[in-house]
Structure formats: C-alpha cells, structure tokens
Amino acid sequence: MIVLRRLVSALPSVIGVIIVTFLLTRALPGDPAAYFAGPAATQQAIDEVRHQLGFDRSLPVQFVDYVKHLAQGDLGTSLSTGQPVIDELITRLPASAELTLLGLLLAVAVALPLGITAAMRPGSWVDHSCRIVATAGVSLPTFFTGLLLVYIFYYLMGWAPAPLGRLDVFYTAPPNWTGFYLIDSLIARDWETFTAALSQLALPAFTMALFSLAPLARVTRASMLAALGSEFIRTARASGLSRMRIVYVYAFRNAMLPVITTLGMVFSFLLGANVLVEKVFAWPGIGSYAIEALIASDYAPVQGFVLTMALLYVLLNLAIDLVYGLVDPRVRLEA
C-alpha cells in the first residue's frame, strides 16, 4: 500500500521529466528537421523528415505522438550509427551502472565509519581528516581527480592498467548474464577475467567514490553528533547499556535518516559525474555515448540519454523513499 502511494507520488516528476525532454527536442536552434535530416540533406529531404517527425503539426499533437513513441520504447534513431537509441542505451547501461554502484558502495563503506568515528571523538585526528576529506571532495573536479589518479597509479606506479575501457584487449568479456562484468565473471568462475575487470574498474570507481564521499561523511558526522547528544542516548547511557549498543543500535539508526535523505543529492552528483569519469577512462557506458553524440551534433541519443538518466534518478529517489520508510517506523505509521 505504501509502495503504491509512493509510486503515485513519483508520477508528477515523471510527467515533468517527459514534458521537459519533449520541449528540449523542440528547442533545437534553427530548424529541428534540418538537424535530424543531417547536414547534407536537400530541402526536399528536410521537408520529408519534418513530415515524418511530425514537426509540421501542432505542439500538443506532437506531444501525444512523442509519448506514444516513448510508450513503445522508441527514442528515435542515432544519425551517426543508424541504430535505435534505445538498443544502444540498453547495451551500454550495465557498464555505467556497474561503475556508479561500485563507486557509491566504496563511498558508503568509507564515509559511514569515517563520519561515525569523527562524531565519537570530536577534535581528534579522525575528525580533522573527516573535515579535510569533506572540503576537498567538493572542491575537486571529478575529471581532474580521475586524471590525477591515472597519472599516479598508471604512469608513475604502473599498478593500474591503461585507462581504456572495461577490459584489456587480451581478455574476452564474460558470458552475459547481468551485464556487470564482475558478477558475470564470478558466475562463470573465471577468476582471471574477474581480476582484469576489477583492475580496470578500480580507478574510475574510486574517482566516483571520492566525489560522493564528501557530502556523506559530513552528514554522517553531523547527524551522529546530534544523535549522540540527544536525551535518549543520555538515558541509554544512564541505564548502563554497553557502548557498542548505544552507538550502533540507538544512535546510528537515528543518525541514518538524514544520511539516507542525502543519498538523493549524492545520486544526482554521481549520475552527472558518471559522464565525466566515463570520458576520462574511455568507459563504454551511456555517458560516453551521449558525449560522442553531442560532438557529432546527433541529438536523438542525447535526448534519450537525458530522459534515461532522469527516469533512473526518479526511480532512485523512489527507492530512497522506500528505504527511509523501512528505517523510520514513524513514516509507516503516518501513512
């Protein structure tokens, strides 16, 4: 029931996203039909394309048409590759998802302990390093961190492989189950491919993690501090509960709520940073697909990419809402 209600509450966002992407297609400078027809098209070809795409009809009619195509999973065709945009997005999505999720996992794994330790010992070196990480993380441009890591770990140390895609050319991709190379190679029990994929993934994922670590660590520290200073913790202490129980059961669970809310912002950062990191590491995901299309003035893929990212983001926010409800029983009672 709650799930249903949340789904309904996400609908306005979805509608808004679809309207904006529709308007973006119509806002192309000059004549959109000329863009979609390509640079070498004749006037007749342009008129044909205009009729085909429905640009000669009224805006509301065009919108209904656009939504109809969307419902059939039709995002148009890429000019430069001639492939339907949706197919390319689907084949490339796992690469981006694997990178983003591993980056987020790394960030959470570092940020939570760091924030908690910093809150438990304010003024200690952990607290100071937490503050430095939080400030540096937001000031560092992602693409710059990525390049810096490539220079240190590839050029100077020689630990990382060349930043060129998901797998070295000597390896073949594992059989496709999930599209995540790490999981697929585990299913195939192919350790060599697993290690190769992991070593390619390590630097870009770490770059993403560094970027999203900052807000997570800061919020964890602040909300842990607030939770630890609250009355119910004092009561728990006075009742003689063990330190572990107080920190990890009583304080941590309450401190998690703001952190979960921050995840929404973190995902917004991550999905954007994803594009830049993919460019730095020549990662064959949907971000680099969009960049290639942008450079070629090929608009259908860009629009498809923006729409996909926005819908993904709406879904992620929905998931965050649901998790919030799981962690905080009060939300369930209200609903």
Place this chain on the structure above:
Amino acid sequence: MNQILRHARYVLGENPVTAASFGMFALFIIAAILGPTIAPYDPLASNTAQALAGPSPAHWFGTDQLGRDIFSRIIAATRLDMGIALSSVALAFGVGTIAGLAAGYRGGWLDRVVGRIVDTIMAFPLFVLAMGIVAALGNNIENIIYATAIINLPIYARLARAEANVRREAGFVEAARLCGNSETRIVLTQLFPNVMPLMMVQISLTLGYAILNAAGLSFIGLGVRPPTPEWGIMVAEGASNIISGEWWVALFPGLVLMAAVFCFNLMGDGLRDIVDPRRRT
C-alpha cells in the same frame, strides 16, 4: 556605506580563514579584470619548438602540445570562468529569490506553479540537465550560463519560499503593512534583507558548483571551444598527455580550478556575517 565597510573589516579581522579566502577572491578578480595584459606570454601564440616543455623559470607552469605558455593561458582564462560563474549565479539568485519570495508570500496558484517548476528541475540529475539544455539551445557560452543558472535556481527558490512563508505573518511585516506599504515593497524591503544571510552561504556554494559545472561542460566539449583558454578545456587538452607523463598540462589548470572552488566555499560564512542585519550592531 562607511559603516558597512567597517563591519566588513571587523568580520574579516575576526576570522583569518575567511580573510584569506577573500584575499584569494580578490586575486582571481584582479586576474579576471587585467587578464591577458598581465600574462607574460600571448595565451594564443603557439611555439612548436617549445612544445610540451616542463615547468621552468621561463615557463612557470610549462607549455602545452602547441608550445603555448600554460601560466598565461590560466590567467587569460580567469575572466571567462569567473564571468560564467558570477553571471550564472547572479541570474539564478535574482530569478530564484524573487520567484521564491513571491510564491511564499502570496501562496495560492503562484506557489503551486513555482513549486512545480522547481520540482521538475530537481527531478533531473543536475549536470545531465545542463548537458541537455546546452545541447538543445545551442553549443555556446551564453547557453552554458543559462544552463548553469537553471540548475542552481531551485536552491534559491526553495530557501526564499520557506523564509517568506514563515515570515509573512511576522510582526515587522504586519507593521509595514499597517504603515501602508505596498505588497511589492514589503517583499523587497522587509523580506528580502532577511533572507540575504542564508542566501550568501548559498551564493558562495553555488559559485563553486557553477564553476565546476561550466568546467565539466567544456571538458566534454560543450560551450567553450579551443583555442579559447578555459580551465576545464585546458584540463581536457592535457588529458591525453597524462598517459605519456606530461602532467603539467592538466595539473595546473586543474589546481587553479580547485583553488577557485575552495575559495568560494570558504567565503560563505564571512559573506553571511557581513550581510546579516542582526550582526550589524
């Protein structure tokens, strides 16, 4: 005016970190105004005999693949980067604050429309939306400014709306209304100064975000085009040299970019203290 200056000096003297960040900001502004005139070399002049030379007394930050002096290019780029950041934040601040104040003060349909627009912008991952806007409106610097302004707009609108909503029944607003002030005048003279301290922190944060966003867009080839010097595009040009070990081409513009964002983020608290009416005593 004199009093405001004295207050500003007091705030800066009290907090050395803030003072340092204001000093850095002044440096950036000077570099932006003077630009190419103080650069030791012509930022566009290539000299292939000197291509990819490391940092030396002649070229402090080395030269790039065309032999252009990186230090001069960084200085020349300041005007463009600062210009994009300042003008986009000014736009977002102006439009967002006014819309938010009006929505919060008036309520009703205006509130719903503004709220819906803000929610729709927030439904996108912001950098991705900026990419989409620039791709659709056309690939030039002006559109980079609009895109950056649009993605920063929701923060201002939301903050201003929340503040106006809380304060519209406050004593000083009622008093101003009784004195016969018009609604517009109340919003501008009574509510606006009260949201300024909050806004100042946001301005400093979004300035940093705006400069990162603009640099990111030009890094992927949107907006600024070579050979125009711009920090993001300079890092992009140096990206291919990183693998062969010429670190200075990308490192120095990246460091300056980082320093600018860092400086903006640190300025926030000082700016808030300067404009806060309650602290001007």
